[in-house]
Amino acid sequence: MAKTVLMKGNEALAEAAIQAGCRHYFGYPITPQTEIGAYLAKRMPEVGGVFLQAESEIAAIHMVYGASCAGKRAMTSSSSPGISLKSEGLSYLAGSDLPAFVVNVQRAGPGLGGIQPAQADYFQATRGGGHGDFRNIVLAPASVQEMASLTLRGFDLADRYNMTAMILTDGTIGQMMEQVTLESAEPTAFEKPWALTGTRCEREKHVITSLYLAPDELEQKNLSRFARYARVQRAETMVETYGMEDAEICLVAYGIAARVSKNAVAAARASGIRAGLIRPITLWPFPAEALANAAEHVRQFLSVELSMGQMIQDIELAIRCRRPVSLVSRVGGMIPTPEQVLLAIERVARGEAI
16 A cells, blocks of 8 residues: 655655565765664564674674675665765675665765765766676656655566666755655565575585686676676666657756756746756666667757766767757755756857857
């Protein structure tokens, strides 16, 4: 039975993790994601789950590794510097082909930076987030409702493809309050014949490892892994378009920047400028096909970000640099306003450089 409540984004995500069947949370407090741990500290005991505040972010991600080895749905959450500390564990999870669910509520950086929202962890998330050849599924919610719905989807994707699914959001979406409808349903069950559940002297032992000393064996592991990633790209790419049917100017944005951009597009349309928006919901796999199709009729792309232009590379790759791409951004914890984005649209419409 569904219920509609007013919740913070971080809390909606945490409750959705419970609904998804997660019963193991390991984390460490850091602003602006601390509400996730605080919420689960109360809720996990109520549902027979485990909440453990680890001694460090490094410990937390390796606890997720251990629980996942046993076939359990497990998660951790942090904010930018904490995700950097988890990068080794992310690589071990990928190298062992284990499902996991990780949340990054981004704050400004580099270094300790500030506690205000940012989107400057885009490269880190979409390029793997650790050493070696691997990918994570990266989901980018733009509302409190999507904080919940993409969490449910993320756990399923992680189990379906035996890889890490990451929610990449920002401090604004994590901290803001909106109505959210929480679904009450049985979580999807996935067979995990590889799990370390004890042999009971009834089967051969299972071994989970990321260490392969024979080069040809490791090569085959990597090739097989990337064949699976290709299936993810074909089947799981998610994107929203707004006003793109006749758009001449295309904005590309995710998270809170997409909400700002949609307002700017509506204002531009009201003044007769044919603007549109492409919002990647999956940052990896990136919706390259939607961008390539747009490049057939769009004359200019604007990347609206809370970073110094990290997503521009993926836009240019998707459109094969057939159209110019300009940046509209604020950084350091600042957020672009609809007026700032609209001004950029109007300048492009007049043929001016940004």
